Amino acid sequence: MPVSNQSAGRETRPVGPRTPRSPEARQRQRDILHTATDTFAARGYNNASLAEIADRAGLTQAGVLHYFRSKALLLTSVLELRDQTDIEQLGRDRPRGLEFLRHLVDTALRNAEREGIVRLYTVLSAESVTDEHPAQAYFRDRYSGLRAFVTDALREASGLPADGTDGTDGADGTDGVEHAANAIIAVMDGLQVQWLLDPGSVDMAASTDLVITSLLAALAPPGPGGPCTGR
Known part of the structure; x- marks a missing residue:
């Protein structure tokens, strides 16, 4: 991503x-x-x-x-090369809203054909939580940026206001859309671990699509129908 x-x-x-x-x-x-x-x-x-x-x-x-x-x-150069490859595949302009969420599903589908890259990301992201790991700042910034992108995409796809005044806050005042974004990222990372261990039992794209569609339905304002990724 x-x-x-x-x-x-x-x-x-x-x-x-x-x-x-x-x-x-x-x-x-x-x-x-x-x-x-x-x-x-x-x-x-x-x-x-x-x-x-x-x-x-x-x-x-x-x-x-x-x-x-x-x-x-x-190590830093390896990670930058990975990012550059992803950016080239995405194109110059980052998609927004539902298109960005579809891009996440497409990424999960594409990842099933590049085991080496998935393994690299999975191993290094887990390792980066250790003290003084040289990729710790990289992954912290990556998750922060991705969290913001997914949160914005969920708001746009669900028709929710960008300022967060959407009634999805939890009892403790936290933002429900941000929780949904964290859940999507966690699901995608967790699916990669399961797929690496047992690729024949895991369809990363289908599971990602199901989770995103379910969360969009939960976040959508009351009304007929609801958005889906359309995969």
């Missing part, structure tokens, strides 16, 4: 990777990124070593560090 990570200056980001000049060097950098993606997905950040990544890429550890100054920077 493409989300623009905006850290609001809370942390100092590491210096970016070197910019290769020759086509051969640019290809070598891409090869390192893809090797690191596979390694982090299989072993996690903490268990994967630069030496292992270098060996799998046919380089020395110094060779990897020539392109990426640290293991943390390599």
